[in-house]
Amino acid sequence: MKAKLACAATLLCWLAVGCSDDVGYTPIGAGGGNLGSGGSGINSGGSLATGGSGGSFAAAGSGGSGGGAPANPGATLFATNCVKCHGEAGMGTLLAPGIQHPIRDYFSWVVRNGRAVTTYAKPMEKWGTDKLSDADLTLIFDYLDTPPQPTTGAALFADYCANCHGADATGGVAEHNLLSEVAKINDMVRKGAHPGMYEERNEFMPAFTQQRLSDADLELIHDYVDSL
Numbered sequence: 001m002k003a004k005l006a007c008a009a010t011l012l013c014w015l016a017v018g019c020s021d022d023v024g025y026t027p028i029g030a031g032g033g034n035l036g037s038g039g040s041g042i043n044s045g046g047s048l049a050t051g052g053s054g055g056s057f058a059a060a061g062s063g064g065s066g067g068g069a070p071a072n073p074g075a076t077l078f079a080t081n082c083v084k085c086h087g088e089a090g091m092g093t094l095l096a097p098g099i100q101h102p103i104r105d106y107f108s109w110v111v112r113n114g115r116a117v118t119t120y121a122k123p124m125e126k127w128g129t130d131k132l133s134d135a136d137l138t139l140i141f142d143y144l145d146t147p148p149q150p151t152t153g154a155a156l157f158a159d160y161c162a163n164c165h166g167a168d169a170t171g172g173v174a175e176h177n178l179l180s181e182v183a184k185i186n187d188m189v190r191k192g193a194h195p196g197m198y199e200e201r202n203e204f205m206p207a208f209t210q211q212r213l214s215d216a217d218l219e220l221i222h223d224y225v226d227s228l
Contacts, residue, residue, distance in 0.1 A: 074143025077136050085122060090144045095122040097163045100147050103206045109198040111137060119173060149217070153224025156217055160208070164201060169225050175202040182226045186218055 078090065085096035092098030097120060099107065111132070115124035132140075150156045157169070166172030169179055178185065192207030194200065213221075 072143060074139035074141075077132075077140050078143050081127075081132060082140065089147060094120070096120050096124070098159070100144050101149070101159055101212070102141050102144050103208075103212075104141055106198055106204075106206050107141065108137065113199070153220035153222075153227075156213070156221050157224050160213065161221065164205070169228055173201045174205070178225050179228055182222065185222050185225060189213065189218055189221075 082090070082099075085093060086099050087093040087096075090099040096118075110124060111127045114126035118124060127137075150159050158167070161169070161178075162172070164172050164174040165176065165178050166174075169177070171177050181188075188205065189208050193205040194203045195207070197204040208218075
């Protein structure tokens with residue numbers, strides 16, 4: 001009888017503490033990193049809606065008592081306001097273009113003024129400061145600048161040039177066939193054209209500094225276009 005009572009007491013104790021003393025198990029609701037905590041649960045800051053920008057659920061969540069990095073505020077703002085059209089990490093969808101590594105003065109103008117006519121399925125609506133403050137827009141741009149710089153001519157062209165000049169460099173909305181202007185590419189990229197005329201897509205071109213596109217990057221783009 002004593003053996004049976006001891007066995008029953010052990011079982012009750014095991015159930016009460018959730019095996020934590022025996023096998024290291026932490027019951028749901030205790031500590032960080034479980035569905036009941038402030039850590040890695042699906043409803044935390046690292047949800048699927050962030051487009052994976054925060055890495056794992058635990059890394060993007062608030063951490064709870066188990067620690068973990070805080071959510072990236074730019075990633076959260078992007079997930080709330082932009083991801084539906086521009087896709088995970090700003091890589092683009094059928095509704096809207098890829099917007100990684102934004103040219104900030106031009107992108108700011110587009111956000112504030114919208115694009116009624118585009119080559120995509122959905123026009124770009126206007127986003128005033130009542131919807132998105134300048135500070136929040138800067139955080140989104142900072143987030144969109146976190147992906148690494150492409151390392152091939154094709155990828156650099158897709159990132160920085162294709163939205164205006166077309167995926168095949170034959171014109172696009174800019175209406176400039178780069179295949180016939182290869183010799184001018186380097187000069188045009190550094191100088192830009194018609195500064196401030198953001199609404200004129202067949203006239204305006206931003207000037208790209210070496211901080212944005214290095215000379216080596218520019219040569220890769222030049223050689224890629226020359227190969228088409």
